[in-house]
Amino acid sequence: MLPNPFLPKHFCAAPLLFISAVWFSACGGGNPMSPPPPPNPVPAISSVTPSSVTAGASATTVTVNGSGFIQSSTVQWNQSSRATTFISSTELQITLTATDLAIAGTAQVAVVNTAPGGGTSSPAAFTINNPTPQVSGISPSTVTTAGGGSTVTVTGSGFVSTSSVTWNGTARATTYVSAAQLQFTLQASDVAAGGSAQVSVSNPAPGGGAASPTQITIVYPLPxxxxxxxxxxxxxxxxxxxxxxxxxxxxxxxxxxxxxxxxxxxxxxxxxxxxxxxxxxxxxxxxxx
Incomplete structure (x- = not known):
């Protein structure tokens, strides 16, 4: 190094050392200035497709339409969480089992979003309707005036456990055998005189209705x-x-x-x-x- 003429003879020049400091977050690697993630929205349901089925239907895929859906959204069926397929922020899907659809009534469908934020939507109604019954035959189709106490079997389709056989429009105590068979007992007053009567089957709401009546003949016995x-x-x-x-x-x-x-x-x-x-x-x- 050449001598500096401007420095005293006994002054020793030393190289300068520059030290830069690096600051680390005390929390371990995160950026202390990053904002927290936004809260999940509260979901809302606008419609359910289909919104109704007939009792006894097979497994059915149901689409829930609305807004605020996220990847972790869960559809609830009568407050029971179901496996949910995320389609988009406005569409989710679930599959209802035959057991879910076995009995008529009204079910509640809701969507739940997880925290942070999130919440549960207002429920949407899903209706399971009773079928309209059909009568194809009755046995016996002819009874005598001495037939009080006899059992009559009604065959057809669309019968449910709450189906009721009607005799000339009056409901009778009914035994449910299957979706295709019902039974009831003739009263003595039903067959007190010869003639005919109308036998039908009614299913209650939701859905339901009455079958077209079938005639039963009442004859006098051989004296x-x-x-x-x-x-x-x-x-x-x-x-x-x-x-x-x-x-x-x-x-x-x-x-x-x-x-x-x-x-x-x-x-x-x-x-x-x-x-x-x-x-x-x-x-x-x-x-x-």
Missing amino acids: IINSLNPPAVAAGGPALTLTINGTGFAPTSVVQYNGVARATSYVNSTTVPLENLEISERMGVIFPS
């Missing part, structure tokens, strides 16, 4: 004579009233005497009096039928 009173009289005696006892008698029953129809009075299904009967044949025998 049976058990006894006559009196059982025998002398020929040529005064006119008398012959009481015929048995079963299956009807208001329209007619007594025949030796094959000839006679004016007949109806008392009940077990008694018919034959009035003003004259026994003219000696040792005559009466064969009413």
